[in-house]
Amino acid sequence: MSDNKTNTKQPAPAAKNQDFDLQHTADRAQDFYTRNKNVINIGLLAVVVIIGGFFGYNRFVKAPNEKKAQEAIFGAQNFFAGDSFKLALNGDGNTYGFLQVIDKYGGTKAGNLAKYSAGVCYVKLGDYQKGIDQLKAFSSSDLVIQSLANGLIGDAYMELNKTDDAVSYYKKAGAADNMLTSPIYLLRAGLALEKANKPQDAIAVYEQIKQKYPQTNEGREIEKYLARLGVVK
Template identity: 70%
Template sequence: MAETKNKATHPQSEPDFDLQASMHRAEDFYTKNKNIINIALLAVVVGVGGFFAYSRFVKQPQEQKAQEMIFQAQNYFAVDSFKLALNGDGNNFGFLQVVNKYGGTKAGNLAKYSAGVCYVRLGDYQKGIEMLKDFSASDLMLQPEAYGLIGDAYMELNQVNDGIEYYKKAGHYNNNELTSPVYLFRAGMALQKAGKDQDAIAIYKEIKEKYPMSAEGREIDKYLAKLGDVRH
């Protein structure tokens, strides 16, 4: 009877976990697949090590070289010598060479912005647009400037709707007293040119509400009045 009671207390349907057997199964799995496992582990180690090696031995030296290359171009840019800044002078590199060689670095990214400015100032608006669109930055002041300049270039090409789009991007990218009212105002003027007076009124009212102390905000009432909005 005792034996029957013991079987009822420990049913065979729930066997104890066999740690030793589990370890043997794991060892057997590794033995059969060790080549694949070792290759996978090696790939992870190489990947992690390669990332740090790339940062130290490739990326950092490239950044330094790009900064050295861009130096004279920046000097030309500062004195409005845009052709020399863009193409170099035969002895020193221009922004285009920096972009082509080190476009993936921070200095190379900045060279894209500067090259875009040069193209626009030289009247090559389409190339300026392409270069400025290739530039990207988290900088809260430089990025809206790039968007605004793209808007200017589109307006020069008489592509007004595209100009409006980028003026709005510039005005709304970073809400601040310095750049936002400037580009929102340009968006309003472009909207008027496109015959979209009600949209222009909405933009002007946004300037009046958000940036009343800006130069644009202090003058905005007369633009609203010209558009027949007398309830402002």
């Protein structure tokens, strides 16, 4: 009688998943670092240099330059306050003018302010294009000051009989959306549009003043501007 033996051999255990073998993973990482350590170390060094350079620049270059620029602009500001616009621009040989401050410290906060002040000086002296150029080079996060700069650019363009450009900058100035400057420059935009024979566009600007700034001087008087263009209550 023969025995029928069933093959009971168990399957071999599955190979260990190397992806989850921590030792194997660590070995691979070490091997990767060994093969690429020069590139990795250079990259890390570059990050350290960039971060260190940023803080070093702020402490040892930017901060001292800011202080020097503030000292340099002081005399020009005094000339400006006394309406001595040529001296404010060019200095007197002993004291820097705004142009020298811009040239030497243009990247500082004082240098940025000098661009605005130089623009005002040029406009006051009747050199409108140079005024426009300086004022366009100026920028400020203060909406009122930026509005004043844009409005003055508009004034300079009007003096150059470039009405469309003037309207564009008056509207930019008005877009600051504050009670102090917005209605003033929106009114100037409307007047410029009237001069350009664009009454409907002027009406739209006047209506904007009426709706948004009724308590301002411009808002209280806006009906007369609308009335002369045929818009009555």
